[in-house]
Amino acid sequence: MIDEQPYRELPGGVRMPVLGLGVWQIPDGSEAQNAVEWALEAGYRHVDTASLYKNERSVGAALKHSGLPRDQVFVTTKLMPARLDVPRELELSLQRLGLDYVDQYLIHWPMPAVVSRQWRALESLREAGLARSIGVSNFGVRRLQSLVKRAAHVPAVDQVQLSPFHYRRKLVDSCREQGIVPVAYSPLERGKELAHPAVVALAVKVERTPAQVMLRWAVQRGAVVIPKSTHEERIHSNAQIFDFELDADAMQTLDGLDQTGGTGRARP
Numbered sequence: 001m002i003d004e005q006p007y008r009e010l011p012g013g014v015r016m017p018v019l020g021l022g023v024w025q026i027p028d029g030s031e032a033q034n035a036v037e038w039a040l041e042a043g044y045r046h047v048d049t050a051s052l053y054k055n056e057r058s059v060g061a062a063l064k065h066s067g068l069p070r071d072q073v074f075v076t077t078k079l080m081p082a083r084l085d086v087p088r089e090l091e092l093s094l095q096r097l098g099l100d101y102v103d104q105y106l107i108h109w110p111m112p113a114v115v116s117r118q119w120r121a122l123e124s125l126r127e128a129g130l131a132r133s134i135g136v137s138n139f140g141v142r143r144l145q146s147l148v149k150r151a152a153h154v155p156a157v158d159q160v161q162l163s164p165f166h167y168r169r170k171l172v173d174s175c176r177e178q179g180i181v182p183v184a185y186s187p188l189e190r191g192k193e194l195a196h197p198a199v200v201a202l203a204v205k206v207e208r209t210p211a212q213v214m215l216r217w218a219v220q221r222g223a224v225v226i227p228k229s230t231h232e233e234r235i236h237s238n239a240q241i242f243d244f245e246l247d248a249d250a251m252q253t254l255d256g257l258d259q260t261g262g263t264g265r266a267r268p
Helices: 030-041 056-066 086-097 115-127 141-150 169-178 197-206 210-220 232-238 248-255
Strands: 007-009 015-017 046-048 074-079 104-107 134-137 157-161 181-185
Touching (some): 056 074, 056 086, 086 115, 104 115, 115 134, 134 141, 134 181, 157 169, 169 181, 197 210, 197 248
Parallel strands (some): 046 074, 104 134
């Protein structure tokens, strides 16, 4: 159980929990519902889904079953990029989630021809109280800067693949300069790098799991993390990242694992 849940401050006084559960590729039904319920029981107060994932109903069922007050769980969902009737798309997501509002609504990835129109619609939804905060996903530096120039409200977050192996330094720095919080999806590299010798050695040194080391790196780099898991014990273990800290040498070692060249792009 998480003793204390840190937050990132977003525009408008919205507080976003640093740790969330991502539910990408978790099938709708008992598997998704169980994962969310286990996360909430473990003290997570942030769940990240999307229309594209087709499991919003299960997320909503888990939220209802938890009995937690609505204002204690931060819920993110995302707009399908090709959809232009943005208010209708959010309405459908809210129906599936069984909620009156979401805490965050994101454009799932950029489609240059329509992104300005979509962003204006998101701004209206924020003003109407249907989305407490708004942001984007998979936007690189160039796309972010283009949007910010035309936006009345700067995106609260940019959700991108981020880990020691995908340390998009220029993008993270750009977000920081603009007051945008980076949100790390696939912070555990889908398990592919948990056996990397450098990660394992650090885990042994600090008496933690490789997953906890990678998540802690992202948190110390200023990111919100949304690791995905459908295993109860891993969901609980991934939450134990707030009672230790990686020193400067450990952070430098992990920084050195980057395979992106410090890119400002959101994708390869």
